[in-house]
Amino acid sequence: MSLTTPSRRLVRAAPATLPQLSRPLSTTPPQSWFWSKTDSSSSNTNLKETMTTGTAAARKSLVSKLQSRTEAPAIFEDEVAPAQADVQAKEAQALSGSGPPSEGPLTASQKLAQPKAFTRLGGSLVKEALARSLDPDPQARVRWERKMAIRQVTNGTDAYSLEPRASRIARTERQLKSKSPWLPTSVKKLVHLARQIQGKNVDDALVQMKYSKKKMAAEVTTQLKMARDLAVAERGMGLPSSSDQKMEIQRKDGRWMTVTDQTKMYIAEAWVNKGPLRARSPDYRARGRMFMKDSPSTSLSVVLKEHKTLVREHQEREHKKRKQGPWVHLPDRPITAQRGHYSW
Structure with a gap:
C-alpha cells in the first residue's frame, strides 16, 4: 500500500525535525541474544492453561483439533468412507449386543481377524477400489479384447493368414x-x-x-x-x-x-x-x-x-x-541350347 504524495513529503521532512542523537537508532533489543534467556515453553502457555485451568468443553475441543487430520482428504475418500462407516457400525452393533443372538461381543482376536477397509498406509482395500486399480479403463480393455478376438478369428479363417507353425505347436x-x-x-x-x-x-x-x-x-x-x-x-x-x-x-x-x-x-x-x-x-x-x-x-x-x-x-x-514324389535317375527335362556346331 503506497503512500500519497503529501505523506511522502512529510516522511522525508521528518528526520530534519528530530533531535540529534549520539548514536543511530537501532531496532535490536538492548541486550544481546546470548544474554537473554527466554522460556522455551512460553509458546505452549495457552495449551497448558487450556488443559489445566480451561473448561471441559475447551479441553475437548483442543483434543479433537489435535487428533484431527491436517492433510487434504484422500483420493478415494468417497469410497473408503462408506466402507469404514459400515465396519464401524458393525463393530458398534456387536459391542452393544443389538445384533443377531448368535453373534456376541467381538474379542480382540476377532477384531484382528476381521477384514479391514484400508491398509496402514491409507490404501483402500474395498473391492471396487481394488478393481479400479487393477482395471483403470474397463472400456479400453473390452475394446482391446474384442480386437484380439476378431484378429484371431480372422487369422484362423483367412486362407492367406494361417496360424504360424510355431504358434500352433506351442498351443497344442x-x-x-x-x-x-x-x-x-x-x-x-x-x-x-x-x-x-x-x-x-x-x-x-x-x-x-x-x-x-x-x-x-x-x-x-x-x-x-x-x-x-x-x-x-x-x-x-x-x-x-x-x-x-x-x-x-x-x-x-x-x-x-x-x-x-x-x-x-x-x-x-x-x-x-x-x-x-x-x-x-x-x-x-x-x-x-x-x-x-x-x-x-x-x-x-x-x-x-x-x-x-x-x-x-x-x-x-x-x-x-x-x-x-518318386525319385528318377534321369529327370524329364526339355533339351535347350542346341547348336549345329561345337561350342569350343
Whole structure:
C-alpha cells in the first residue's frame, strides 16, 4: 500500500525535525541474544492453561483439533468412507449386543481377524477400489479384447493368414525347460551323462543314472526327478490318457518305436553350460614348481516333451516324403541350347 504524495513529503521532512542523537537508532533489543534467556515453553502457555485451568468443553475441543487430520482428504475418500462407516457400525452393533443372538461381543482376536477397509498406509482395500486399480479403463480393455478376438478369428479363417507353425505347436504341445544349479564338476565329465540320457524316456534315463558309476549320476538323477515333478505339476505333462491308440513311428535317427501313450515324457534335449570357478588352489609339483589348480562348475539343462511331439515329427517327415514324389535317375527335362556346331 503506497503512500500519497503529501505523506511522502512529510516522511522525508521528518528526520530534519528530530533531535540529534549520539548514536543511530537501532531496532535490536538492548541486550544481546546470548544474554537473554527466554522460556522455551512460553509458546505452549495457552495449551497448558487450556488443559489445566480451561473448561471441559475447551479441553475437548483442543483434543479433537489435535487428533484431527491436517492433510487434504484422500483420493478415494468417497469410497473408503462408506466402507469404514459400515465396519464401524458393525463393530458398534456387536459391542452393544443389538445384533443377531448368535453373534456376541467381538474379542480382540476377532477384531484382528476381521477384514479391514484400508491398509496402514491409507490404501483402500474395498473391492471396487481394488478393481479400479487393477482395471483403470474397463472400456479400453473390452475394446482391446474384442480386437484380439476378431484378429484371431480372422487369422484362423483367412486362407492367406494361417496360424504360424510355431504358434500352433506351442498351443497344442507341452514342454518344460529346466536348468540345474552349478554342480561341482567339469564340462568334460558331465557332457557324457548328458549325451547318455538325451532322447530317452524319463524312466529309462533314471534307470541309466541309477546304475551309472559316475559321481555326478546322483546329481543328474535328482535334477531329472525335479524336472519331471515340475512338468507334472505346472504343465500337466505325463498324465496318462486312455484314448491314445497304439502306433509305430520312426524317429529322426532311424529307429522304430511303438507309442502307446502320447502323454509319456522323454528328454528331447540335454546340454551342459560352463559356470564360474569355485576355487583356486596351489598344485605343488617337482623341482619346486607350483601351478594353480582351478575347481570348475557346470550346470545341466534338459527339455522335457511328450511323445505327441514324436508323432507329429514322424507325420511331417512322411508327408514331406510323399510330397516329393518318386525319385528318377534321369529327370524329364526339355533339351535347350542346341547348336549345329561345337561350342569350343
